[in-house]
Amino acid sequence: MRWAEISIEVNCKAAEEVASVAMDYARGGVAILDPGMAREPGGEVPLDELELAGIPTKGPTIVKFYVDDDELELTNILSEIRKRLDKEINRLPGCQEVLSISVRMADEKEWSSWKQTFKPFRLGTRMVVTPTWETPDALLEDIVIKIDPGQAFGTGQHATTANCAFMLERYIEGGERVLDVGTGTGILSIAAALLGAGEVTAVDIDSTAVKCAKDNVSLNGVQDRVKVVKGDMLKGIEGPFDLIVANILADPVIGMTALAFSLLVPGGYFITAGYVEKGERDVRRALTDAGFEIADRIQDQDWVSLVARRPDV
């Protein structure tokens, strides 16, 4: 996929104003590259304590943003932005200079380079995750999970995924029916299947994630036990399950507690993650309000994972 990258060079303190004009057209947001941030006394970074490794501390600020790669639309956007900058920005004190605007076509491949930083690593105590292009250094008894991350969430490097994987190790004994909500790359579903779960349902609302998860499930040869479906959280999902794992965010977890309770068998577990310590109280309350008892908790940095249990009848 291609995008048009628009860079506006700003020679005054008007970066915020320019960014706010850009925001009206940008996809996803804008970036402000301001060398001044590095030399600002008492600014974003206490520079007396840090050394800068060759980053510029002088020069113009650049406001950068992205729009669809559509020639007609791009021409319209550029002419509108030029007009607005002339009227709204160049009038500001100290901003008499003409702002330069440049456009470049950017391809998605350019920023997939982060893949190079994805190396094999240990997940939980018994699993090793490896990108498809690496050969891991694993022990014979280790469970190896192969992941091709693409553009979906969850390479397993994040604390929340690691917390969930740890809990899966702890609560999967063999043969369980597992539901993985917001599966992303499918990593937790694959982990569950390889740890011995009987059947796993992986759900994600994002079609990119669904495709990515399906590919990874096949890559690990667990397609007979893992079913990947596109769906909105627990809507339309039919139980019962012995274990549900939701590694998303606080609000969606809170919103699904009652439904999760009804989908679980008595004695079943609900592993929740994706929130920081400040969100824990609300999640805890929602879980207990829904009838769960809190069975387990793990924290890594400020990322929390709570395990809730549906009480026996």
Next chain:
Amino acid sequence: MAKKVTAIVKLQLNAGKATPAPPVGPVLAPTGINIVGFTKDFNARTADQVGTIIPVVVTVYEDRSYTMVLKTPPVSFLIKKYAGIEKGSGVPNKEKVGTLNQAKVKEIAKIKMPDLNATTIEAAMSMVAGSARAMGVVVTEE
């Protein structure tokens, strides 16, 4: 010895909804940080502010670790929101596009206080009022 800083980037993103798509991917990829991890971090920390734009300053170190500092929403965003308008005026001195009363200016000033170079709420209010006028938003006296 302190870790070396290799990049400082400021992004303005929709709270709770960042993805590896532009601008996050292309701007942060050259820094070598885990982009998916970053979006997850950002989304979890801004989940309670969905619907607003949150500036975030990302400082990247030579070992590819990073810190993020969340800021208050841009003042122009807050002015548009409180005045109920989509865009500022192209000719702010002639064409007025909305109004803000003192109570609303005060609310915006309160939100922005931590990031403004102002010691009193009155000083912050006068900064907000100045920004509003520059966008063609009338600030009323009551």
